[in-house]
Amino acid sequence: MYKYDAIDQQLVNERVAQYRDQTNRYLAGELSEDEFRPLRLQNGLYIQRQAPMLRIAVPYGMLSSKQLRKLGDIAQKYDKAYGHFSTRQNLQLNWPKLEDVPEILAELATVEMHAIQTSGNCIRNITTDQFAGVAPDEVIDPRAMAEVMRQWSTFHPEFALLPRKFKIAVSGTEQDRAIVQAHDIGMEFYKDAKGETAIKVWVGGGLGRTPILGTVxxxxxxxxxxxxxxxAIIRVYNIHGRRDNAYKARIKILVKALGIEDFKQQVEAEWLHLKDNPNTITEAELARVGQHFEAMPYExxxxxxASFDSAIASNPAFAAWVKRCVHAHKQAGYRAVTLSLKPHGHAPGDITSEQMAVVADLADAYSFGELRASHKQNLILADVKLSDLFPLWEKARAAGLATPNIGLLTDIICCPGGDFCSLANAKSIPIAEAIQMQFDNLDYLHDIGDLELNISGCMNACGHHHVGHIGILGVDKDGSEWYQVTIGGKQGNDASIGSVxxxxxxxxxxxxxxxxxxxxxxKERTPEERFIDTVRRIGVPPFKAHVYASKETANV
Known part of the structure; x- marks a missing residue:
């Protein structure tokens, strides 16, 4: 993963000192609430229903064991001994004290971490595939480019106050696992006919109140x-994006209003002034950044x-875990492992300080001291030897991190919802927990097969409900919490928005x-069909008819 240089560290240290002074002035009454609000947001601090919430950046999902231990220590010392991994691969603390945040940021800086641009109307954390660098279907490893983009976007003065928040995803695989079509800008790296690296650029995607898939x-x-x-894209958006209505301020609204051809013409015209400026990336610059990523010492x-094969044959529980949680690797003799943060009856994406320490130890013992967070709110050890999978599983299971439900119905994406978020219309976590307990039979889950269920507590769609095979949205109805259901959403190359x-x-x-x-x-599936395939084949009406017929019967 990327290692800081002196400039990186100086920038982060100076931001800590700056924010410490701002917080002290606010607490002393020298800054008003209105003056302090944009300053705290620039440093990832929200004020939620119960307490402040601090969002800590995990650039493109990469963490070292040292960093995860520090996060666990911080959660133990300054919070309630747990953290929450979000769908942008970041970690959130839900209970820090406002006056402690400068100390938290100072501790983060000692392990090359920060909370810069994790909130506010700026370019947010750039995300990518959780298997970047190890996926067999990878054409280009996008992490060095993601780091170049992180450095470019951090403290970018022109884009510090955009009409709304701005999200970028990059992917270099044949199968998209970064939801590039649901981002303000999505970038797909590929090899062109000449064997050169090129990019397909998507624009105007996003979920929220108006879900739209991007356009190339x-x-x-x-x-x-x-x-x-x-x-060029962001400059056109910055000039023309609406600032009079927060609900119509995202770039997706501008692209739809202008039409892609008009928008593209404006971008191309703007690009003529930028195309060969100093922000043009050179081979030397990409190589410089690439040198900050240590190559894995694969054997x-x-x-x-043989030991792995024997364990599979003799231990059904281990075999079930391997089937759902172990993934192919481009390097012979290695696998990637997803550690589930979705044990049944617990808030999806939450992890305790104790579990963070366990995962850090597992990363050191079995995966070169590195791990990743996924936008599906799980953790990944990307470089595990086949021979190490069984002892890894035993230790992960003892720590509650080996639920074999990855890709199944209970591997739920879920935002914090009304338990924490001040924007939420309804609670999300209790709904996720109730569904997990309804489907607590792992044999039944495996029979159902691949199914993505996503839950959001409000229209901001932090739980990505629009692209879930089943999506659940919390809504307010006369002061009560209700839930709207969609089916047919999907991530990936053939992404789709679900239908209510x-x-x-x-x-x-x-x-x-x-x-x-x-x-x-x-009842309706063919032997080879997943849930999403059946929905696409037979449509919504049969599902709707059965659900509401049962509802009417229950009300008789």
Missing amino acids: IREHLEWQHALTYCE NLPAHD IGPSFSADEMPGVVQRLIEVYI
Whole structure:
């Protein structure tokens, strides 16, 4: 992963000192609430329902074991001994004291971490595939480019006060796992006909109140122009994006209002002034940044391991975990492992300080001291030997980190919702927990197969409900919490936005609603179909009919 140089460290240290002074002045009454608000937001601090919330940056999802231990220590010392991994691969602390935040930022700086630009109307944390660098279908490892973009976007003076927040995702694989189509800018790296690295650029994607999948604005962009082309896009948005209505301020609204051709013409015209400026990336600059990423010291291993094969054959529980939580690796003799942060009956994405220490130890013992956070709110050890999988599993299971549900119905994406977020219309976590307990039979889950269920507590869609095979949205109805259900959403190359099945449901009804959706799928599926495939084949009406017929029967 990326290692700071002296300039990186100086910038972060100076920001800590700056924010410490700002906080002291606010607490002394020298700064008003209105004056302090943009300053704290620039440093990732929100004021939520119960307490402040601090969002800590995890650039493109990469963490070292040392950093995770520090996060665990901070959560133990300044919070309630746990953290929450978000869908932007960041970590959130839900209970820090405002006056402690400068101390937290100072401790983060000692391990090359910060909270810069994790909130506010700026370019947020750049995200990518959690298997970047190890995925067998990877064409280009995008992490060095993501780091170049992070350095370019950090403290960018022109883009410090955009009409709204701005999100960028990069991917270098054949199968998109970074949801590039649902971002303000999505960048797909590929090899062109000449064998050169090029980028397909998507623009105007986003979820929230108005879910829209992005449109390709340029099929072939030479990689050297990644920054200048992004700069042209964001400059057009910064000039023309609406600032009079927060609900219509995202770039997706501007792209739709102008039409992609008009928007593209403006971007291309702007790019003419930027194309060959100093932000054009050179081979030397990309190599310089690349040198900050240490190469993994892989051993020359055989493709198969007898001890692993024996453990699979003799231990059904281990075999079930391998099936769901262990993933192919481009290096022979290695696998990537997802540690589930979705044990049944617990808030998805939460991890205790004790578990952070365990994962850090596992990373040191089995994965070169590195790990990743995924936008699906799990943790990944990317470089595990086949021979180490069984002892890793035993230790992970003892720590509650080996639920074999990755990709299954209970591997739920879920925002903090009304338990914490001041924007939420309804609670998310209790709904996730109730659904997990409704489907607590792992054999049944495996029979259902791959199914993505996403929950958001409000229209901001932090839980990505629009692109869930089943999506659940908390809504307010006359002061009560209700839940709207969509089906047919999907991430990936063939991404889609889900369709609302009908009127909303009460919280108590939600586990049964999901159960009835599954009943239709099991009845109608063909042997090779996943839930999303059946929905696309037969449409929404059969699901809607069964759900609401059952609802009417229950009300008789």
